[in-house]
Amino acid sequence: xxxxxxxxxxxxxxxxxxxxxxxxxxxxxxxxxxxxxxIWLAKKAFLGQVPFPVMHLDTGLxxxxxxxxxxxxxxxxxxxxxxxxxxxxxxxxxxxxxxxRIAARKTLxxxxxLKKYELQGIIAGIRRDEQATRAKERYFSxxxxxxxxxxxxxxxxxxxxxxxxxPPGAHLRIHPLLHWTEVDIWxxxxxxxxxxxxxxxxxxxxxxxxxxxxxxxxxxxxEAANIDEIIVELEHTREPERAGRAMxxxxxxxxxxxxVAGYM
Amino acid sequence: MxxxxxxxxxxxxxxxxxxxxxxxxxxxxxxxxxDTGSLPDGKVExxxxxxxxxxxxxxxxxxxxxxxxERDQGITVDITQTWFRxxxxxYVVIDAPGHTEFLKNMVTGAAKADAALLVVDAAQGVTExxxxxxxxxxxxxxxxxxxxxxxxxxxxxDHGQFWSVAEDITGYLTELxxxxxxxxxxxxxxxxxxxxxxxxxxWYQGPTVLEVLDGFAPKPTASEQSLRLPVQDLYRTEEKxxxxxRIESGRLRVGDTxxxxxxxxxxxxxxxxxWNRDTPQIAAxxxxxxxxxxxxxxxxxxxxxxxxxxxxxxxxxxxRARVFWLGREPLAEGQRLKLRLATAEHEVVVDxxxxxxxxxxxxxxxxxxxxxxGVAEVVFRSRSTIVADSFANLPTTGRGxxxxxxxxxxGFIVDSxxxxxxxxxxxxxxxxxxxxxxxxxxxGHRGGVIWLTGLSGAGKSTIAMAAQRRLFxxxxxxxxxxxxxxxxxxxxxxGFTPEDRKENVRRAAEVARLxxxxxxxxxxxxxxxxxxxxxxxRQIAGGRFLEVFVRADVATCQARDPKGLYAKAATGEIKQFxxxxxxxxxxxxxxxxxxxxALTVEGxxxxxxxAIEATFVTRAATATRTAx
Numbered sequence: 001x002x003x004x005x006x007x008x009x010x011x012x013x014x015x016x017x018x019x020x021x022x023x024x025x026x027x028x029x030x031x032x033x034x035x036x037x038x039i040w041l042a043k044k045a046f047l048g049q050v051p052f053p054v055m056h057l058d059t060g061l062x063x064x065x066x067x068x069x070x071x072x073x074x075x076x077x078x079x080x081x082x083x084x085x086x087x088x089x090x091x092x093x094x095x096x097x098x099x100x101r102i103a104a105r106k107t108l109x110x111x112x113x114l115k116k117y118e119l120q121g122i123i124a125g126i127r128r129d130e131q132a133t134r135a136k137e138r139y140f141s142x143x144x145x146x147x148x149x150x151x152x153x154x155x156x157x158x159x160x161x162x163x164x165x166x167p168p169g170a171h172l173r174i175h176p177l178l179h180w181t182e183v184d185i186w187x188x189x190x191x192x193x194x195x196x197x198x199x200x201x202x203x204x205x206x207x208x209x210x211x212x213x214x215x216x217x218x219x220x221x222x223e224a225a226n227i228d229e230i231i232v233e234l235e236h237t238r239e240p241e242r243a244g245r246a247m248x249x250x251x252x253x254x255x256x257x258x259x260v261a262g263y264m
Numbered sequence: 265m266x267x268x269x270x271x272x273x274x275x276x277x278x279x280x281x282x283x284x285x286x287x288x289x290x291x292x293x294x295x296x297x298x299d300t301g302s303l304p305d306g307k308v309e310x311x312x313x314x315x316x317x318x319x320x321x322x323x324x325x326x327x328x329x330x331x332x333x334e335r336d337q338g339i340t341v342d343i344t345q346t347w348f349r350x351x352x353x354x355y356v357v358i359d360a361p362g363h364t365e366f367l368k369n370m371v372t373g374a375a376k377a378d379a380a381l382l383v384v385d386a387a388q389g390v391t392e393x394x395x396x397x398x399x400x401x402x403x404x405x406x407x408x409x410x411x412x413x414x415x416x417x418x419x420x421x422d423h424g425q426f427w428s429v430a431e432d433i434t435g436y437l438t439e440l441x442x443x444x445x446x447x448x449x450x451x452x453x454x455x456x457x458x459x460x461x462x463x464x465x466x467w468y469q470g471p472t473v474l475e476v477l478d479g480f481a482p483k484p485t486a487s488e489q490s491l492r493l494p495v496q497d498l499y500r501t502e503e504k505x506x507x508x509x510r511i512e513s514g515r516l517r518v519g520d521t522x523x524x525x526x527x528x529x530x531x532x533x534x535x536x537x538x539w540n541r542d543t544p545q546i547a548a549x550x551x552x553x554x555x556x557x558x559x560x561x562x563x564x565x566x567x568x569x570x571x572x573x574x575x576x577x578x579x580x581x582x583x584r585a586r587v588f589w590l591g592r593e594p595l596a597e598g599q600r601l602k603l604r605l606a607t608a609e610h611e612v613v614v615d616x617x618x619x620x621x622x623x624x625x626x627x628x629x630x631x632x633x634x635x636x637x638g639v640a641e642v643v644f645r646s647r648s649t650i651v652a653d654s655f656a657n658l659p660t661t662g663r664g665x666x667x668x669x670x671x672x673x674x675g676f677i678v679d680s681x682x683x684x685x686x687x688x689x690x691x692x693x694x695x696x697x698x699x700x701x702x703x704x705x706x707x708g709h710r711g712g713v714i715w716l717t718g719l720s721g722a723g724k725s726t727i728a729m730a731a732q733r734r735l736f737x738x739x740x741x742x743x744x745x746x747x748x749x750x751x752x753x754x755x756x757x758x759g760f761t762p763e764d765r766k767e768n769v770r771r772a773a774e775v776a777r778l779x780x781x782x783x784x785x786x787x788x789x790x791x792x793x794x795x796x797x798x799x800x801x802r803q804i805a806g807g808r809f810l811e812v813f814v815r816a817d818v819a820t821c822q823a824r825d826p827k828g829l830y831a832k833a834a835t836g837e838i839k840q841f842x843x844x845x846x847x848x849x850x851x852x853x854x855x856x857x858x859x860x861x862a863l864t865v866e867g868x869x870x871x872x873x874x875a876i877e878a879t880f881v882t883r884a885a886t887a888t889r890t891a892x
Contacts, residue, residue: 001485001551003275012553013496013510020497020566023761047499047506047555048539128345132330136342138372151331154342156368156590156672158375158404159663161604165670179356181347191271192540238305252314253332 004188011038011176012045013160014139015123018174019045021164022121025052025174026082026113028264031066032211033196034125034177037185039077040194041176042123049078053117056083057109059102061213069197084113093261097250099216100258107262111147120166123174124264129181130241131248133256138163141173147262173264182241183234190227201225210242218244276347276354277482280374282401283383284393285362288414290340292383292452293359294324296473299459302348303327324452328359341366343373352478364393367637368590371400371675379408379480381473382433386419386449390432392624398433399623399639402440403588403677405659409437410446410476417451421464439626446476486513486550491522492577492653492661493570494606498796499555500847505795506537506555507564509607512660514572515549523573524564526649527803530573532559561852563799567608569651569661577661578652578681582615587642587666589634591673595642595666596633601673603644605652605664612644642676645684652678703783707741708883711780713773713805714876716789717798717851718814719843720829721821723860723868727814728787730869735876741783745772747790748827760840766797773801780808785880793848810879812872813854816861818843855879 001009018025027042027050029035042050056070074081086109092101113119128135138154140162155163166172177185189196199208199219206219207230220243224230242248248255255263281289297303307327315323318335326335328344340361348355360373374380380401384394401409411433419425426449437444448457449468456462458473471479491514499506516522520533536545537555548554558564571577583603589595595614603612618641619628634640655662655677666674704710714731716724728744735742747768751758755771758764769792779786792798802809821843822830833841840846856875858868 001275001549002271003273004271006275006551009510009551009553016496016508016553044539045508045553047537129347132328132344135328135344135346136331152333152341154369154372156372158372158672158675159660159665161665161667161672163670163672164667179345187271238303240304240307252317256330256332 004184004191007180007184007188008041008044010179011041014174014176015042015045017160017162018121018123018140018176019051021162022166022172022174024117024119025121025123026055026117026119027052027123028110028125029054029056029070029079029081030125030211031056031062031070031197032125033185033189033200034127034180036073036194036196037180037188038123038125038177039079040192043077050080052080052123053082054079055113056081057086057106057113058083059086059105059109059213061102061215063197063199063211063214065199066197066211069195073195082113082117084109084116087112096257097247097254099246099250100254102213102216103247103258103263104261106264107147107258110264111262114147114171119171121172121174123176125177126175126264127177127180127182127185131255133259134178137175137178139175139178140164141175143171143173143262145169147171149260149262151260183231186227186231186234190231200230202229208244210245212245212247216246218246220244274353275482276356277379277477277480278356278358278377279379279381279477279480280358280360280377280406281381281383282360282370282374282397283362284385284388284391284397285364286338287362287383287385287388287394288452289362289383290325290328290359291323292381292412292414292450292458292473293346293357294327295452295455295458296357297327297346297348298324299455300348300350300474302346342369345373350474350478355477360397362393362397364396364637367396367400370397371404371588371590374401374406375404377406378483379410380406381476382409382411382444383414384411384429384433386413386415386425386429389429390436394433395436396623396637398436398440398442400588402442403586403639403675405655405663405677407442408480409442409444410448410480411437411444412448412450412473414450414452416449416456416465417454421449421456421462423465423467426468445479446471448473448476486658486660487515489513489550489658490575491516491570491572492606492658493522493554494608494661495564495566495568495570496607497566498564500794500849502847504537504557505561505849506557507570508553508555509570510553511548511550512606513550513658515547516572517547518545520572522570524562525569525571525577525651526579527563528573529562531562533557534559561795561799563796563803565796565800567606569606569608578654578678579649579683580681581646581649581684583612583644583646583650583652583681584679585642585644585676586621586639586679587634587674587676588639589636589666589674591636591666591668594633594635594638595640595674602667603646603650603664603676604667605650605678606661608651609667610646610648610650612646615643615645617642641679650681652681654678654680700781700783704882707783709740709785709881710808711741711783712785712808712810712876712880713776713780713801714785714787714810714812714872715792715798715801715805716787716812716814717792717854719816719818719821719848720791720841721824721826722814722816723858723865724789724791724814726865727858727860727868727872728789730865731872731876732787734869734873735785740785742785742787743779744787744789745776745779747772747788750775750790760846762794765793766800769794769797769801770804773804776801777805780805785876791842791848793842793846795849795851798851808880810856810875811851811854812856812858812875813851814868815857815859820861
């Protein structure tokens with residue numbers, strides 16, 4: 001079995017476990033490349049239909065190209081999309097560094113959605129190779145009543161047997177892409193011909209490697225104007241994927257603080 | 265294009281680094297990443313800054329120990345995975361914590377690996393935790409192990425010290441049947457024998473760490489072994505029902521005859537369902553997640569095991585296993601918990617803790633409980649039938665976990681499974697004083713279950729009540745179990761989700777069986793919308809089962825609406841209402857169809873009585889009863 005097939009089969013297994021064991025589920029759609037792959041995998045797992053709502057936590061700060069992409073593919077892929085507005089920046093923890101506060105709006109938006117839709121499971125497209133605290137995650141990661149991540153005491157997870165304890169008010173985060181790498185994602189997008197927001201492709205010497213909000217996400221210098229060129233670029237780069245994400249670099253523990261509080 | 269970037273690459277080889285806390289696992293990985301050029305620009309400077317902030321020399325381990333608590337306390341709390349590449353291939357390296365408190369995390373990491381690097385401190389030597397990790401590698405089935413004796417710089421690169429540690433660990437590994445692929449003296453901190461041979465240890469002629477890694481073999485594929493496909497779920501659409509799961513071993517093709525355990529019914533694979541493929545899929549092998557359409561609608565559910573039937577599996581209620589326990593509280597005899605094996609979940613009781621194994625010297629002692637992080641031989645007793653392989657034969661279907669309140673609290677590998685002695689004879693013993701035949705002789709008919717399925721308002725209850733009256737008057741033993749009535753009592757705790765409907769049907773079937781055992785003709789009048797649930801009821805009834813489809817158009821039922829339910833469903837007051845907002849799966853081959861659009865109540869009842877007569881009655885009615 002070749003690696004992309006193995007990665008795909010493992011993700012499909014996880015998505016089907018989530019569907020089988022958790023009644024009220026939703027999938028986060030950040031509109032980035034990873035969550036597009038995740039929706040694609042869900043369509044494969046459930047034979048064409050994504051059987052749960054797909055949620056965009058809308059800060060109103062996405063790029064216009066990103067919104068256009070969302071509206072087109074929500075329709076084309078037949079998604080049951082929820083796109084509620086996130087609470088304003090004033091509602092976030094004022095002790096967080098400024099760039100983190102923009103990201104923290106999503107945490108609040110997610111907390112509101114959990115309550116509003118009485119969700120027990122949130123499927124998110126994070127990967128271990130993106131960021132060092134994400135590398136420590138589980139496929140099925142329990143979150144407490146306040147949505148917090150207790151990284152000090154994560155449940156064991158082995159032999160594809162997952163944590164399903166769901167005390168009232170708590171929820172599980174499900175991470176079906178945890179074992180993929182950035183270049184795996186692009187190789188899969190190429191093989192499966194999965195559409196992505198055009199901002200990933202270089203224009204006038206720059207492209208977005210990681211896509212987030214306007215103001216805290218910056219393009220990298222790149223000539224990679226198509227998927228083949230992106231894959232070659234990634235093979236040779238020595239820059240981290242999230243270098244263009246200002247929120248990660250406010251302080252040593254900025255991202256850990258965000259994640260502990262419930263960020264993806 | 266560079267072939268390293270092609271679509272068809274082999275999997276990155278997963279390796280785990282284990283050993284006692286502070287023997288240098290994270291440092292070793294940091295050094296390997298550095299030496300293979302896997303670190304992003306600026307990372308080394310960033311680590312230097314982070315180390316200085318804490319008043320430390322340069323700490324490679326901070327590369328992986330990303331959490332604040334890990335950096336502040338200088339220990340690894342949870343596993344990390346990271347990727348690198350040698351000239352030969354790609355790797356995923358898993359850093360496992362060495363601290364006893366985090367053994368559950370070590371297991372989480374090690375279970376994913378095809379091979380392990382066991383790190384031992386040259387000065388401290390083999391410790392209890394080194395042994396515990398090694399023992400767990402053995403239980404996890406990771407037989408490919410290389411040892412690195414680290415911190416050689418701290419013992420002056422002394423050859424004798426190396427040999428004494430090497431001998432000690434080799435002795436232990438040999439007891440477990442593991443032959444280390446290499447034993448390498450290194451200093452992760454100084455970079456000795458990692459990517460290049462150390463000048464400080466001219467006495468060592470063996471491979472470097474990177475050469476050791478490149479010498480590991482990927483775990484062989486399980487495609488050539490017997491077919492094992494644990495069922496994850498069933499998806500129903502209007503036109504079809506598909507069975508989904510991942511093939512753990514073996515392979516299958518469209519047209520193959522497969523067996524479903526427990527029970528052993530045979531069916532054929534009609535198709536492998538896919539989405540967005542140009543050509544239909546005709547075959548699949550180990551590792552693939554598949555969706556099968558079968559040629560018959562048989563009883564199958566999450567936890568069923570699909571096999572080819574060429575090699576038998578254990579089926580029974582008593583499971584003997586070696587357990588590693590990770591729970592907060594000890595595992596004690598008499599304790600109830602969930603045993604999960606592949607996709608099946610069983611309620612079990614700890615029948616006996618046979619012996620607790622001391623991982624230091626392999627000594628055994630008897631004890632009534634297994635402490636946290638302990639290893640023991642345990643016998644479990646289950647009410648449901650466990651289907652398993654022995655771990656030695658087929659690892660993926662010969663292992664599982666123990667869960668307390670949904671929390672994974674331990675793992676086990678299967679030695680054997682056997683039927684519970686006396687289980688099957690119990691029922692015959694109870695029935696033995698009056699046999700089924702004797703009852704039939706007295707009653708003039710056998711007991712049996714007449715299962716009326718159909719939409720609400722189709723006429724199930726009306727027909728059941730009419731038929732009951734006429735049978736009673738003819739002197740028959742007869743009873744009606746009505747779905748609505750059951751929901752007031754026995755099934756009062758159930759709702760209308762597919763799971764609850766399934767349980768509703770199961771309980772009704774179990775009660776019906778008891779009445780049938782006692783000689784009665786039992787009418788069960790229940791919507792029972794799912795084929796699989798009705799098939800389950802047929803199995804529970806054990807062959808004395810008549811499936812009757814009471815058919816009427818939704819429009820007819822809506823017009824009749826005897827309970828006013830369709831009106832409520834139309835306004836959304838009732839959710840998941842069959843025929844309106846929930847599916848009804850028509851029986852493919854019922855024993856009898858009563859079309860109440862066309863037939864009167866009397867006409868339907870006549871036909872039903874004729875079918876009952878033909879199936880269950882052994883003697884014409886003699887007595888005639890009328891109501892007082």
